[in-house]
Amino acid sequence: MREYSVPVLVDVPLSANCADVVFERGERQPDAVVISRKVGGAWTPVTAARFRDDVAGVAKGLIDAGVEPGDRVALMSRTRYEWTVADYAIWAAGGVGVPIYETSAPDQVHWILTDSGAKVVIVESEGHEQIVRQAMEDEADKPAVWCIDAGGLGELTARGADVPGETLGERRVARGGHDLATLIYTSGTTGRPKGCRLTHDNLVFTARNVARGSLEALFEVEGRAALLFLPLAHSLARLIEIVLIETGTVLAHTPNMKNVAPDLQEFKPTFLLGVPRVFEKVYNGAEQKAAAGGALKSKIFHGAVGAAVAWSRAESSGGAGLGLRLRRAVYDKLVYAKLRAATGGRLSAAVSGGSALGERLGHFFRGAGIEVFEGYGLTETSAPTAVNIPGANKIGTVGKPFPGVTLAVADDGEVLVKGRHVFDGYWNNPEATAEAIDADGWFHTGDLGTLDAEGYLRITGRKKEIIVTAGGKNVAPAPMEDRIRAHPLVSQAMVIGDDRPFIAALVTLDPEAVEQWKQANGKAGLSLTDLCTDPEVLAAVQKAVDDANILVSHAEQVKKFVILDTDFTEESGHLTPSLKVKRNLVLRDFAKEIDAVYG
Incomplete structure (x- = not known):
């Protein structure tokens, strides 16, 4: 077994917790800009003092609402300023954050809320609130729900107005490294998602050693700023959020992927995830x-x-x-x-x-x-x-x-x-x-x-994704899928061949790229179904497959492929929220097409 270790750079004390930095910087550098928030179409600075006060207000509201140390509080929202406020408020109140992807279906929401035993749910929209209520309608013990778009964070802040600052301070400092900070449910490419128990020490230790070690140069740039657009329910985006807050990098949020291009030009970040x-x-x-x-x-x-x-x-x-x-x-x-x-x-x-x-x-x-x-x-x-x-x-x-x-x-x-x-x-x-x-x-x-x-x-x-062909050849599909997917016309690619005589692939087309390609090639009238068998499209995808086949031996190469007339998406149930293909569901739902490939 081959090993490689890198020594600890920042030995974080076990007394540290995720919320510390918000209150410490709010006291030490109250006028420092830590977040930029889009208000009325314009980027508006949020100081360390203002962010601390927003976090404290919501935290007091959660305390008044009955959240005790260790209680789970779920958070279902797109990436936006209010997510970060609520995230840190949950920690400041002594709670445990349970992120839920804002695209989750009622069944998924029901599983996470019941498995985690969430006492409170903060949602972004009335649509999310309806999903939560639908998911929990048959449960006797229902969580309290606050809706951001309906002024929920303001209601919590008003509710906690009489909670003494000392009470909040006691709650916050009582949580240490060994205490649970969050339950993040895995995407679940197979079976039910599992809740990963991450402590304050897990998160703070990781954030400080990444920020002061591996990526230090990125967070020492003058005027450093970062735009976050990945879902904050994703563990990587969440950890980067913590890194940005820890380092005082100006953080901006983009809740809609369609706004990324204009927001990049307006906000002008130095760093991107x-x-x-x-x-x-x-x-x-x-x-x-x-x-x-x-x-x-x-x-x-x-x-x-x-x-x-x-x-x-x-x-x-x-x-x-x-x-x-x-x-x-x-x-x-x-x-x-x-x-x-x-x-x-x-x-x-x-x-x-x-x-x-x-x-x-x-x-x-x-x-x-x-x-x-x-x-x-x-x-x-x-x-x-x-x-x-x-x-x-x-x-x-x-x-x-x-x-x-x-x-x-x-x-x-x-x-x-x-x-x-x-x-x-x-x-x-x-x-x-x-x-x-x-x-x-x-x-x-x-x-x-x-x-x-x-x-x-x-x-x-x-x-677990290793394919074993009928001839006993072991094939790792990921490298080939990545290469095929790099082609401009391709959206998704899934290599198949378990117990089959040869390796093949299912390919889907990128809807945006297809529209541009049709206009450029004089085929505006063709439907997606037509394109799946169009000779020029087939030739383009064949080139992508040929590029992938260079990576592997003859026995591992993709011998045939089929272009599907639909894409793998989160909405169709074939992608996880972190854009991983649910292989078992694709194999089930496209069994007819797969059999035809080998027919």
């Missing part, structure tokens, strides 16, 4: 825009891509020569500067997690002046476990463990983890906890990977 699909869409959008501008613009764009990738690869192995540096400088004026301007002009770094970004995209963005640092982790590890760092970004890997973490790769290739960031088990599920954490204290991630001599981790697949 995304998932690979976001960066894929940025690249694909730029490529399609160039193609729509004619042959010359398309040629310039692809020349710029080639120069960016070549420059980045050269920088990883000793530095680019004069000729390549000059080519990159020319393309910077023609292409890269426009791409950076579309992000507000100040963005130079981003972090990507959730799945693999792919080396080509990683090199392209670095060559274009926006370096994307890939990381890796799970909800069970307080989100991050490893991350690439400024000045030592090995593209294609997910980086080294952050300070205080030990990584190992077992003899069967499974990635194992130790450290203070690892959760202490699943809520109400000792059997699952015993399966995940062995007698020696190693957390078994279920992911497959390799560790190089410098401690960089490369994820090669998911243990």
Whole structure:
């Protein structure tokens, strides 16, 4: 078994809790701007003192409403200022936050609320409130519900007006590192989601060691600011929220993905958190825009891509020569500067997690002046476990463990983890906890990977997703799926072949990209069903499959594919809220199409 450890950089005291920083900075730097909030279409600064007072007001209201130390308080909302206020207010009141994705169905909401025993639910909209009430209508013990859009946080603040400040202070300081901070329910690609028990120490230790260690350079930039648009119910977005608050980085929220592009240009962040699909869409959008501008613009764009990738690869192995540096400088004026301007002009770094970004995209963005640092982790590890760092970004890997973490790769290739960031088990599920954490204290991630001599981790697949063909060949689908999905026309790809004679793939088309492609290729009248068998579309997808097949041996290559006339989405039930494919449901719902592939 191969191991690699990085020593602890910030030894967080066990008395620390997540809410400390809000009250300490509110007292020490009351006029410092810590959040920027969009009000009436304009970005409005929120000072440390104002944020502290908003948090304290809601916390007092929760105390008056009967929330006791350790009580669970659920939070169902899009990413917005009020989420962050409520999140910290729950901690300040001594409660345990239970995030729920705002897209969750009543059955999912019912499971999380009943399994966690939530006493209170804070929802964003009246629609969310109806979902909660529908989910809990047959339960005798119903949680109290406050709705943000209906003035719920204001009502809580008014309700807590008579709660003494001393009472709030006692509640807040009574919670320490060993106390439960949050229950985050896993996405549940199979079976019921499990509640991950994360303590204050898990979160604060992780946030401070990531901020002062691995990514310190990103949070020392003058005028540092970050735009969060991923759901804060996701463990990575939630941890980044804590990092931003801990470091005093100005935090802004975008609740609607459609607003990301204009908000980037208006807010002008220096730092961004995304998932690979976001960066894929940025690249694909730029490529399609160039193609729509004619042959010359398309040629310039692809020349710029080639120069960016070549420059980045050269920088990883000793530095680019004069000729390549000059080519990159020319393309910077023609292409890269426009791409950076579309992000507000100040963005130079981003972090990507959730799945693999792919080396080509990683090199392209670095060559274009926006370096994307890939990381890796799970909800069970307080989100991050490893991350690439400024000045030592090995593209294609997910980086080294952050300070205080030990990584190992077992003899069967499974990635194992130790450290203070690892959760202490699943809520109400000792059997699952015993399966995940062995007698020696190693957390078994279920992911497959390799560790190089410098401690960089490369994820090669998911243990439970290994496909075994009828011929006995073991195939890891993830790397091939990531490569196919990188094509501009492709939305999702799922490699299949369990107990079958060869490997195949199900492919879906990206609705936005398809519309642009139809206009550019004179096929505006074709339906999505028509496109699934269109020779030009089939040829384009075949090229994506051919690119993926280069990665693997002949026996592992995709021999056939079928384009489905529908996409995998969260609404269809085929994607989790963190955009992972629910393989078992796809296999069930598209059994007819799969049988036809092998027919």
